[in-house]
Amino acid sequence: MRGLLGRAMQAFVIESYGAALWDDIARRCDVPGGGFEILLSYPPDLLDRVEDEVARRIDRTRAEMLEDLGVHIVARPHGDAVRRLLRFSGARFGDFIENLPDLPERLRLAVPGLDLPPLDLAAVAPPGAGWIVTPGDPRIVPLLVGVLRAMADEHGTLALVEATRDRRGIDVSLLCAEHGAARDFALGGGLRGAAR
Amino acid sequence: MTVLDRAARDTLMPMHVLADPDGRILSTGPTLARIAGEMQLAGRDLLSVLPVSRPAGIVSAADLRAASGRLLWLRLGLGGPELRGVVVETGEGGMLLDLALSLPALSGIDALGLSADDFAPTDRTPDTLYLLEAKSLLSSEAARLIARIEDARVTAEAQAGTDPLTSLRNRRGLDAVLARLREGAAPFAVTMLDLDGFKAVNDRLGHAAGDALLVETASRLLGVTRGDDIVARTGGDEFVVVFPDLAARDTLADIAARIIAALELPVVLGDDRARISASLGTALSTDYVLPDPARMIADADRALYAAKEGGRARHVFHTPRHGRSARKPVEGPDG
Structure with a gap:
């Protein structure tokens, strides 16, 4: 879970604000290896530090940043x-x-x-x-x-x-309920491109 | 036995086929029709559009009826998705065949353009697809993580085998090279090298100058040896050169002389100039029945000691006492 949330935050910062900002945040917060791994667990205080640092650097409250992050997890343009x-x-x-x-x-x-x-x-x-x-x-x-x-x-x-x-x-x-068009979702659509 | 009405059949079994007693298709569920696409199913012979591949030998309506209740593997047309199915007899002597996509067919399901609405609400096919996608997501993450760890391991291993000051191999890196050469059939030579006069420079000009001198020594050693030769720093001012595919004493003596000459050129250290030399001792793998790197290093070290004793700035070959050849001991030229 922690790795997944950390990675989501990493993707959010890189895709919305650029890789340079993420590298800086990772360095300041001592993220091991400069990035989160979905499959690894991290100490809870590391994630707390990263959340605070991301919010501070993009000039948002922590709650605002987490809302934006939630939107990004679903709507991110790359890797769905x-x-x-x-x-x-x-x-x-x-x-x-x-x-x-x-x-x-x-x-x-x-x-x-x-x-x-x-x-x-x-x-x-x-x-x-x-x-x-x-x-x-x-x-x-x-x-x-x-x-x-x-x-x-x-x-x-x-x-x-x-x-x-x-x-x-x-x-x-x-x-x-039916205000606009739903985004494409074909069953099995994630299986072929999964190796990318 | 009565057949459910069509709406009920379509809701519960959206991939069913209803056939008459002769095996002619009367109607199909909406999802099967969608998968079939252009292919017209109603009115066709069931076994010709949905041939049974397993169990073998089901070729007539009577065979199909006899297989009631058994698990069947079928294919929709040529190259179509693999399906699993079960047949039951209907009250009118006809047959009701219910179908589902086989597990292997799920990997190509995206081409069929189906949505959750195409499956009965109780059908777990969408859940299976959910788990398959989660599995492929996790396995690609695992592969990425393993690649990252492997990179780090290779780097750490290289660092563990490298002397940080000179970037030459350290003792550990040297051992790995010797272990590899020991496994091979080709001859090789090991030369131990000790700087003469290093301690005096270190004492007179300080450790920083001493370090600079070692770095310069490493670079000169690399300059006068062959590209495939391996230069290692195994101690303070102690170096080892390994010569793969080389056991010719005259060639080795030439290289040793070149090394001594190169190291005797003055080294500029800031405002100072330092002059050093080196003593060398060499052991040849061809002098052993079974070359053992540790023993070769010990023997080369003894030869090096003899060179020091003999007046420094010299190169001495190790002389086997019970070598497999009765070759006469050869001593290198003076530096």
Whole structure:
């Protein structure tokens, strides 16, 4: 998990702000080898340091930076492995949200050691109008806000995704289920190019 | 037995085929039709468009009916995806064949342009694809990580075998070279070299000057030896030169003389000039029945000691006492 999040941050900085900034951040934070490996674990305080340093260097609060990172994980132009894995969680945005409680276990099956906290889901009346998503660990709220926003775009759905006032949950309001075109997602599309 | 109505069949078994008692296709599920594309299925003979490859020998409608309930492997047309299926008899004497993509066929499924909606909600095919994609993502990450670690290992190994001051091989690097030569059939020679007068320069001009002198010595040694020869620094002012494919005493004596001459040229160290020389001792692999690098180094070292004793700036060959040839001992020319 830590390696995955670290790598996501590395890709976010390199692709949005340039490799030079990342090299500098990695040097200041003593990232071993200058980069994160998805398959390795890292001490939690290293990730904390990197999060703070990235936010500081791009002049954002940590929560704002994590939201941007969440969007980038799904919408990044290069290498869409994570986006594809998330698309398997539902053919439409509503299905994706309804299936969120299964997501931690699905991700654990895909990436052993990836420990996402449990995700609680409550529907808002009337049915289909929206949901409140409450993660077991409020620290992932900003990242998840970004991911859910980008997934709404991904499905061509117009939705309002905001942290709740106490910042412990996420308020998802469905405005228009079929607002635009969904991004391409052919089953098996990630298998041929996987060796790249 | 009654057949479910078409809408129910299409929802539960979107890849099914319904056939009459003669094996003629009556209808197919929407996903199978999508995979078939241009290929018309309704009205055709089931076994001609969906031949059964395993079990062998299913060539008629009667054979197919007799295989009810068994696992069948079929292919949709020539070069089409491999399918697994099962046949049940319907009440009207017809057959209902339900199909699924085989595991190998999933790797080419992107060409079929399917989405999750093309599978029954209970079908785990999309989940299988999810796990396959996760697996290929992780294995390409693992391959990348292994390549990165291997790079680091090769670098670390090279660094471990290198003397940081002169970039020559160190004792460890030398041992690796000798171990390789020992395995080979070609003859080789090992020359131990000790600088004469180094300590005096070090004491007079300091360690920095001493280091500069060692670096200059390394560069001169590389300059007067052949490209394939290996120069190592094994101690303070102690060097070893290994000559692969060389056991001719006259050639080695010439090279030793050139080394001594090169090292005796004055070295400019800042405002000072230093003059040193070197003593050398050489052992030849051809003097041993089974050349053992450690023994050759010890023998070359003894010859080096003899050179020092003999007045320095000299080269001496190790003289085998019980060598396999009765060759007379040869001594190198004075430096």
